[in-house]
């Protein structure tokens with residue numbers, strides 16, 4: 212038995228007019244409508260090289276990924292992807308087309324991944340990155356990538372490299388990615 | 391001056407470790423991390439006809455749209471689009487590919503629109519629809535569509551009708567859609 216006080220939206224209830232349980236705050240009645248969240252990502256490239264960041268945060272601390280993170284309010288999908296590239300790797304990029312949409316329903320993430328050529332070879336690690344580096348394709352640390360979606364997206368990038376416009380491939384994870 | 395009591399997350403603060411203002415509850419400290427929401431939509435077709443629903447809810451009460459709504463947790467993008475088709479129009483559909491991604495950053499919506507052939511010609515209005523009907527292309531009520539994204543998506547559908555795979559066109563609204 213725990214007598215820890217529940218704070219914030221912590222009680223499951225079906226609000227009036229709704230058809231499913233939401234978390235409701237027992238103190239103030241606030242209803243927490245949780246929805247899936249959008250992750251915006253950018254495969255940042257300089258000539259034939261790929262920019263990867265080694266994560267300074269959990270999950271997957273110490274593992275490599277291209278810049279990606281949760282989309283915020285008051286920005287577009289493309290602006291969010293460019294913002295993450297700037298925050299995590301200090302790079303200015305041109306966000307081109309969407310090459311992949313991946314999702315992990317078990318954790319409520321929908322990922323929208325872009326091609327994003329860098330405007331210059333300059334980069335520097337942001338506060339969420341231990342280090343940032345440019346890799347040749349042959350040198351990508353496949354065994355140390357942060358999430359399966361990083362590998363899916365990089366391979367997708369190579370598959371469509373010579374195509375000007377490409378369908379946004381759509382893939383649903385059958386398993387939980389975050390360990 | 392109002393002495394109405396603020397309830398739930400209602401005070402703007404920058405939480406520790408964060409870099410932007412969030413709404414925080416003054417009573418219990420709960421932080422409301424708001425993110426953009428995903429709208430999943432399905433252009434439902436039977437042979438050469440398009441299924442449209444006349445909305446029984448605001449916004450755009452009485453206007454026409456194909457089935458679409460907010461994605462929920464514990465479902466995939468495709469499952470959400472199929473669920474909306476079932477809820478709003480009573481139809482069973484096959485969710486095919488994504489033909490368009492539209493967004494309205496002013497209201498924090500990102501819309502993922504699919505091609506979705508119906509499995510049979512059966513349909514019936516759900517509780518959020520005043521009526522449901524199949525339309526020939528020439529008879530679509532263009533002047534009474536619920537949102538600009540409905541027209542964008544229908545025209546996109548026709549543009550790529552004969553293509554097996556298509557790029558997910560990406561379009562950002564420059565204005566607020568919901569009036």
Ligand SMILES: [Zn+2]
Pocket residue numbers: 219220236237238239240241398415417418420
């Ligand atoms: Zn509360």
Ligand SMILES: [Zn+2]
Pocket residue numbers: 219236238239241398399415416417418419420
């Ligand atoms: Zn509270």
